[in-house]
Amino acid sequence: MRRGRPNPKPFQLALPPRETSIEKFLTQSGTFKAGDLLVNKDGLRIVSHGEEGERPLINPLDDQLALVDMDIVKVIGKGSGGIVQLVRHKWTGQFFALKVIQMNIQEDICRQIAQELRINLSSQSPFVVVCYQSFYDNGVISIVLEYMDGGSLADFLAKVKSIPEAYLSAICKQVLKGLIYLHHEKHIIHRDLKPSNILIKHTGEVKISDFGVSVILASSSGQRDTFTGPCHYMSPERISGNRHGYSSDIWSLGLVMLECATGQFPYPPVDSFYELLEAVVDQPAPRAPSDQFSEEFCSFISTCIQKKPEDRHSALLLLEHPFLHMYDDLHVDLSSYFTVARAPLATF
Numbered sequence: 001m002r003r004g005r006p007n008p009k010p011f012q013l014a015l016p017p018r019e020t021s022i023e024k025f026l027t028q029s030g031t032f033k034a035g036d037l038l039v040n041k042d043g044l045r046i047v048s049h050g051e052e053g054e055r056p057l058i059n060p061l062d063d064q065l066a067l068v069d070m071d072i073v074k075v076i077g078k079g080s081g082g083i084v085q086l087v088r089h090k091w092t093g094q095f096f097a098l099k100v101i102q103m104n105i106q107e108d109i110c111r112q113i114a115q116e117l118r119i120n121l122s123s124q125s126p127f128v129v130v131c132y133q134s135f136y137d138n139g140v141i142s143i144v145l146e147y148m149d150g151g152s153l154a155d156f157l158a159k160v161k162s163i164p165e166a167y168l169s170a171i172c173k174q175v176l177k178g179l180i181y182l183h184h185e186k187h188i189i190h191r192d193l194k195p196s197n198i199l200i201k202h203t204g205e206v207k208i209s210d211f212g213v214s215v216i217l218a219s220s221s222g223q224r225d226t227f228t229g230p231c232h233y234m235s236p237e238r239i240s241g242n243r244h245g246y247s248s249d250i251w252s253l254g255l256v257m258l259e260c261a262t263g264q265f266p267y268p269p270v271d272s273f274y275e276l277l278e279a280v281v282d283q284p285a286p287r288a289p290s291d292q293f294s295e296e297f298c299s300f301i302s303t304c305i306q307k308k309p310e311d312r313h314s315a316l317l318l319l320e321h322p323f324l325h326m327y328d329d330l331h332v333d334l335s336s337y338f339t340v341a342r343a344p345l346a347t348f
Contacts, residue, residue: 127178254304
């Protein structure tokens with residue numbers, strides 16, 4: 001970024017993603033490369049291969065962020081795949097979240113990483129966390145993300161214990177709009193929707209994060225999904241290893257909303273993956289207690305948490321569910337709710 005330039009915009013792909021073979025992954029110069037995607041310490045770009053050799057189709061070096069211009073404030077998250085740091089741009093004072101992940105390079109993992117970096121670069125929605133730039137240097141992928149100062153829904157839930165229906169309706173509405181964007185516009189299955197991947201701002205914004213990269217990179221470091229990880233929110237078809245689609249995210253959404261309403265995960269604690277597998281696949285699906293919640297909320301949860309994928313409604317159809325509109329007259333203020341319940345992690 002040039003000095004003094006505020007609020008960088010997410011970069012646009014010059015051409016839509018296309019199927020390409022993996023030519024090489026790492027070079028001696030510290031470059032991660034897959035087809036026409038190239039990432040190094042200067043950032044990510046898309047290149048063209050023609051008679052004149054390699055030619056940049058998009059080269060945002062004049063406008064991009066640079067890692068050397070970032071001051072680390074503190075670590076704000078840790079996971080099996082790496083850490084997330086709060087950083088401040090030296091020249092503008094703007095905060096970003098910097099995800100730093102050590103990569104164990106394997107060909108299949110590299111192919112998936114390239115695909116997810118493309119998705120990050122081209123995704124633009126007010127309901128999906130913005131990815132500004134990605135870097136590769138010395139075996140480390142660094143991803144510069146929009147900073148959501150309220151933390152995750154998991155953080156928030158730990159503080160408030162449970163979320164009243166009116167606020168949950170407003171939160172769910174934004175999450176559904178994010179899923180509609182991913183499913184219907186980008187044709188992406190999130191695959192890891194859970195409270196820690198739904199981020200909030202003190203201004204009332206709710207956005208989906210980590211649609212694919214975190215799962216892939218965590219796996220590349222040898223940390224496979226276990227019963228203590230994202231398997232908890234997997235649909236029956238996915239946890240049993242069968243084909244799954246967009247409706248798998250809808251199952252996860254139902255579990256997340258039910259957990260937020262009751263203050264506890266819908267399934268009882270288990271000691272192994274196999275116990276969780278049996279509970280999800282063989283036991284009746286969780287339901288919202290009808291004596292504690294409205295008929296509309298109970299119906300919404302049941303519509304999401306259906307054992308058969310074809311019985312679940314799409315995100316687009318769910319947005320019209322009565323639960324999402326029964327509190328519209330209250331003009332719910334998520335900004336006040338988030339701010340009073342949990343102070344922002346950092347401010348300007």
